[in-house]
Amino acid sequence: MPARPRRVVHVLAIVAFLALLATPLAIRYFSAAAPVGDAALSASAALARHGFSLRERSQAAGIRFTHRPPALDPKLEHIMPAVAGFGAAVSVVDFDRDGWLDLYVTNSAVGSRNALYRNKRDGTFEDVAGRLGVADVNRPATGVSMGAVWGDYDNDGYEDLFLYKWGRPELFHNDEGQGFTFVTERAGLPAWINANTAVWFDFDGDGWLDLFVGGYYPAELDLWNLEHTRIMPESFEYAQNGGRNYLFHNRADGTFEEVGEAMGLTSRRWTLAAATADVNRDGDPDLFVANDFGINELYLNERGRRFREIGRPANVARTPKSGMNASFGDVLNRGEWNLFVTNISEPGVLIHGNDLWVPAQGSGDAPSYRNLAGAMGVELAGFAFGAQFGDLNNDGWVDLFVTNGFISGDTRESYWYDYSLITGGHRNIIADAGNWPAMRGRSLSGHQEDRVWLNDGTGRFHDVTRAVGAANPYDGRAVAFADLWNRGVLDVVVAYQRGPLLVYENTVTPEHHWLAFELTGARSNRSAIGAEVRLYWAGMEQVQQIDGGSGFAAQNQRRVHFGLGAHAGVDSVVVRWPSGVVQTIPSPAVDTLHALAEPQ
Amino acid sequence: MKFDRSLTAPLVITLILIGAHWSYGMLRGYEAIALAVFSALGTELALRRFFTDQPHRLSSAYISGISIAILVRSPVLWPYAVGAILSVLSKYLLRVNGRHLWNPSNFGICVLLFLAPFAVAPLSVQWGNDLWPMLVIWAVGLNAVWLAKRAHITLAYVASFFLFALVRSLITDSSFLTEAAPITGPMYQLFALFMVTDPKTTVSSRWGAVAVVCLVAFVEMLLRLAEVIYAPFYALFLVGPAALLVERWRTSRARARQEPDARAAPSLSSHQT
Numbered sequence: 001m002p003a004r005p006r007r008v009v010h011v012l013a014i015v016a017f018l019a020l021l022a023t024p025l026a027i028r029y030f031s032a033a034a035p036v037g038d039a040a041l042s043a044s045a046a047l048a049r050h051g052f053s054l055r056e057r058s059q060a061a062g063i064r065f066t067h068r069p070p071a072l073d074p075k076l077e078h079i080m081p082a083v084a085g086f087g088a089a090v091s092v093v094d095f096d097r098d099g100w101l102d103l104y105v106t107n108s109a110v111g112s113r114n115a116l117y118r119n120k121r122d123g124t125f126e127d128v129a130g131r132l133g134v135a136d137v138n139r140p141a142t143g144v145s146m147g148a149v150w151g152d153y154d155n156d157g158y159e160d161l162f163l164y165k166w167g168r169p170e171l172f173h174n175d176e177g178q179g180f181t182f183v184t185e186r187a188g189l190p191a192w193i194n195a196n197t198a199v200w201f202d203f204d205g206d207g208w209l210d211l212f213v214g215g216y217y218p219a220e221l222d223l224w225n226l227e228h229t230r231i232m233p234e235s236f237e238y239a240q241n242g243g244r245n246y247l248f249h250n251r252a253d254g255t256f257e258e259v260g261e262a263m264g265l266t267s268r269r270w271t272l273a274a275a276t277a278d279v280n281r282d283g284d285p286d287l288f289v290a291n292d293f294g295i296n297e298l299y300l301n302e303r304g305r306r307f308r309e310i311g312r313p314a315n316v317a318r319t320p321k322s323g324m325n326a327s328f329g330d331v332l333n334r335g336e337w338n339l340f341v342t343n344i345s346e347p348g349v350l351i352h353g354n355d356l357w358v359p360a361q362g363s364g365d366a367p368s369y370r371n372l373a374g375a376m377g378v379e380l381a382g383f384a385f386g387a388q389f390g391d392l393n394n395d396g397w398v399d400l401f402v403t404n405g406f407i408s409g410d411t412r413e414s415y416w417y418d419y420s421l422i423t424g425g426h427r428n429i430i431a432d433a434g435n436w437p438a439m440r441g442r443s444l445s446g447h448q449e450d451r452v453w454l455n456d457g458t459g460r461f462h463d464v465t466r467a468v469g470a471a472n473p474y475d476g477r478a479v480a481f482a483d484l485w486n487r488g489v490l491d492v493v494v495a496y497q498r499g500p501l502l503v504y505e506n507t508v509t510p511e512h513h514w515l516a517f518e519l520t521g522a523r524s525n526r527s528a529i530g531a532e533v534r535l536y537w538a539g540m541e542q543v544q545q546i547d548g549g550s551g552f553a554a555q556n557q558r559r560v561h562f563g564l565g566a567h568a569g570v571d572s573v574v575v576r577w578p579s580g581v582v583q584t585i586p587s588p589a590v591d592t593l594h595a596l597a598e599p600q
Numbered sequence: 601m602k603f604d605r606s607l608t609a610p611l612v613i614t615l616i617l618i619g620a621h622w623s624y625g626m627l628r629g630y631e632a633i634a635l636a637v638f639s640a641l642g643t644e645l646a647l648r649r650f651f652t653d654q655p656h657r658l659s660s661a662y663i664s665g666i667s668i669a670i671l672v673r674s675p676v677l678w679p680y681a682v683g684a685i686l687s688v689l690s691k692y693l694l695r696v697n698g699r700h701l702w703n704p705s706n707f708g709i710c711v712l713l714f715l716a717p718f719a720v721a722p723l724s725v726q727w728g729n730d731l732w733p734m735l736v737i738w739a740v741g742l743n744a745v746w747l748a749k750r751a752h753i754t755l756a757y758v759a760s761f762f763l764f765a766l767v768r769s770l771i772t773d774s775s776f777l778t779e780a781a782p783i784t785g786p787m788y789q790l791f792a793l794f795m796v797t798d799p800k801t802t803v804s805s806r807w808g809a810v811a812v813v814c815l816v817a818f819v820e821m822l823l824r825l826a827e828v829i830y831a832p833f834y835a836l837f838l839v840g841p842a843a844l845l846v847e848r849w850r851t852s853r854a855r856a857r858q859e860p861d862a863r864a865a866p867s868l869s870s871h872q873t
Contacts, residue, residue: 017689027719350721
């Protein structure tokens with residue numbers, strides 16, 4: 001080739017080389033400089049720009065709760081923050097049926113006390129857990145709390161409390177809102193489960209709530225009295241040495257029988273979260289299980305007779321990640337269930353990325369999903385834990401709140417190098433906690449802010465965390481949504497590991513309308529958990545359901561809350577009760593909470 | 601028909617890729633593989649005819665593309681294209697006396713890790729931390745480097761790694777198993793089998809190559825003591841070109857010494873003519 005064209009190509013190649021070297025820098029620069037809505041704004045500016053603002057007012061509401069973590073066997077002392085990094089949880093309930101939502105919050109140190117914050121209807125709460133018998137539940141030799149879910153298992157009209165622990169599971173019968181009776185032994189629950197999730201749902205449609213409980217550490221381990229240190233996952237992608245999962249069938253007489261393995265729940269992955277929804281629209285609630293150190297699982301409910309695992313063919317279990325959350329929501333107003341799963345994302349170290357699973361072929365007997373988290377802007381949150389869908393600004397599109405951060409230690413020292421060192425090893429090395437380098441007070445994805453992602457209705461979410469006032473430095477675990485003061489908005493409650501319980505009061509622009517429903521089952525379970533409510537308005541359809549536990553270590557209010565945007569009317573609402581009864585409400589009034597009873 | 605040994609590495613890496621993704625779902629997805637491979641191949645096709653008069657041999661670019669696809673994890677696609685193109689470009693632009701200095705894949709990965717940590721991470725999926733996949737990879741990979749007459753480099757690196765892991769464990773008070781753990785993972789297997797053995801970026805003498813790879817392991821130890829997560833990549837990035845430059849300097853100095861001698865003493869051949 002002649003020398004001159006060769007020189008030209010050489011120069012062009014050099015230019016291209018330099019341009020490509022500059023590409024990452026340019027992307028970082030322009031990403032940082034882009035006019036994102038995450039600059040801090042005043043409440044009025046946030047209200048004007050995003051339609052809502054959040055104000056943290058736990059202290060003013062009389063909530064002064066600080067989570068205390070577990071202190072396990074001294075053999076684990078060198079990595080205690082990592083192995084005991086769970087336990088902060090929050091669940092919403094109206095335990096006394098006064099029409100005002102209350103909060104149950106867990107603590108996790110031996111001897112620490114859980115709190116039941118009763119809503120005093122004046123903007124404040126009082127802790128009545130001690131008086132009602134659900135505070136002193138972290139006693140020595142019984143394990144410590146990891147979370148709680150409420151459901152009316154005996155259909156007496158009052159929601160009962162199931163407390164899952166690294167220890168003895170505890171079931172408390174609600175005595176008409178006046179107190180609680182410990183009924184674990186009578187109910188026939190196991191003596192010990194190292195559980196990190198539980199969900200109430202009526203899997204066989206008999207009108208009585210059943211219970212799924214997900215194990216993290218194997219149930220054989222008493223984490224306070226270990227005989228050895230081989231307690232860690234055997235793999236960081238395909239660990240099968242975690243706790244088993246349980247499915248407790250409600251016998252309708254106050255007792256439960258464990259049917260998990262018989263029903264097809266046989267894996268021993270490290271389960272952190274679970275949620276239910278009827279993903280194939282056959283009328284039965286299906287079950288999604290999010291697993292740490294491995295692939296997730298999607299179980300189709302086959303008429304209450306068996307669960308069939310379809311995670312891989314459904315495309316939700318092809319790549320092992322670090323599943324920590326499971327939340328169903330309808331983000332595109334198509335009347336179908338999307339699923340949000342949080343995972344670890346630590347730039348430059350480990351980028352699993354969150355999953356937002358959207359049905360690819362419509363719903364059917366064999367649902368298949370595509371992960372649109374990246375396309376929709378919700379892939380990277382941090383070391384993400386709990387998340388919930390809810391319409392925070394009542395604009396008619398569900399938004400997403402994700403809480404972040406694992407271990408906040410020394411801000412200058414990170415444990416990630418040691419973590420990456422050990423996790424690459426053979427299972428015999430990593431499964432033994434004795435081989436793990438000491439943490440020595442270092443951070444592991446600590447000091448991360450939560451994320452408030454606003455759904456713009458075009459398939460994109462925008463980070464408005466700082467703008468709406470939700471930035472904080474704590475290690476988040478559980479998020480729950482509830483209309484705490486009956487104002488027609490979703491307030492946000494976040495539980496932080498080794499940190500406070502924060503209560504964000506939501507202020508929403510009055511230009512946006514809303515509609516909410518509180519359901520009471522008759523043929524269905526009394527809590528109506530699993531009921532689907534479809535709202536038709538402005539040419540759109542949005543589906544929501546009554547929550548028996550979702551997110552991570554959390555449970556939202558049992559009401560369903562729809563934002564309507566500027567539309568002051570709706571076409572209809574269709575309720576499909578768990579019994580299968582379908583009820584249509586034409587043009588219900590807006591800006592109000594409707595109480596619906598299941599037709600007999 | 602005789603088997604072209606230069607195809608051994610691409611074939612082995614491809615088999616590893618297919619097996620790993622099929623069994624362990626270790627890759628981001630097929631679109632990332634395609635983007636990285638076609639970006640590398642396209643760059644190679646575009647540049648080779650301008651920079652050399654030799655016929656196209658795409659195996660090197662293919663390895664670069666597929667290595668980027670295997671060793672980089674990113675939630676976005678652009679790093680796969682940028683890394684692959686930079687890998688191949690470095691081969692043609694960063695040269696001394698007609699020899700490129702960096703292993704192309706190592707260059708592309710280091711640039712991404714250094715300049716774009718917000719968008720990429722190194723390979724994190726570890727074959728399930730199982731024994732059998734590890735043994736299979738080592739067996740197949742060692743056979744491939746043996747056929748390519750590069751096994752001494754891999755073995756020297758592995759021995760050095762274990763030695764320096766022991767030193768690190770003494771310094772950091774960690775267990776030896778902890779410090780040695782990474783070598784059982786796929787990132788190290790690919791690094792030790794296919795990256796440090798690249799004939800184009802290793803010094804030419806047998807013992808020289810062994811010394812260089814021991815130096816790579818030593819620098820890696822220093823970087824690990826400084827808690828640098830990508831220590832092996834950065835160590836090779838630093839040591840490899842330096843070794844080549846030293847070799848080049850020594851060669852030219854030796855040649856310079858020989859030339860005056862040659863001018864002073866007529867050669868046998870000139871006598872004969």
